[in-house]
Amino acid sequence: MPSPRxxxxxxxxxxxxEVEAQFYEALRDADIVRLMALWSDxxxxxxVHPGGQRLVGPAAIRTSFEAIFERGGIPVQHDRVHxxxxxxxxxxxxxxxxxxxxxxxQREGHVLALNVYFKTASGWRLVAHHAxxxxxxxxxxxADARTTLH
Numbered sequence: 001m002p003s004p005r006x007x008x009x010x011x012x013x014x015x016x017x018e019v020e021a022q023f024y025e026a027l028r029d030a031d032i033v034r035l036m037a038l039w040s041d042x043x044x045x046x047x048v049h050p051g052g053q054r055l056v057g058p059a060a061i062r063t064s065f066e067a068i069f070e071r072g073g074i075p076v077q078h079d080r081v082h083x084x085x086x087x088x089x090x091x092x093x094x095x096x097x098x099x100x101x102x103x104x105x106q107r108e109g110h111v112l113a114l115n116v117y118f119k120t121a122s123g124w125r126l127v128a129h130h131a132x133x134x135x136x137x138x139x140x141x142x143a144d145a146r147t148t149l150h
Contacts, residue, residue: 012123016090030073040125075099088119110134
């Protein structure tokens, strides 16, 4: 159910791909205002950080990202996007590569994420971001790769 808020601070966004590009840019820039503007105005939006709890609603999501951004932006790139779309909904499964300082060098870690977008009156917006812990090695998309069931 939409919440009563001020008019949306961003112009309508024409595609889920554009929302996704802006989302990852806002993560890198630690831009909380822009990041939150990319989410739907719905009170039922959902975010799960790697190994974290489920956060429901804009206040909980904003608070979590504000805490993350206290250390600066997240050095993340996304690729290997697998897209599924039906009408006014789109799902993107992505591999996030996060660079982390380690000693005198850099180390990369991988996170598996699912981003869900709905077409709203404000254009395409993010309604769910679920990131799962990955591995230091880039994950395989092979069908014969070892899987862990839950």
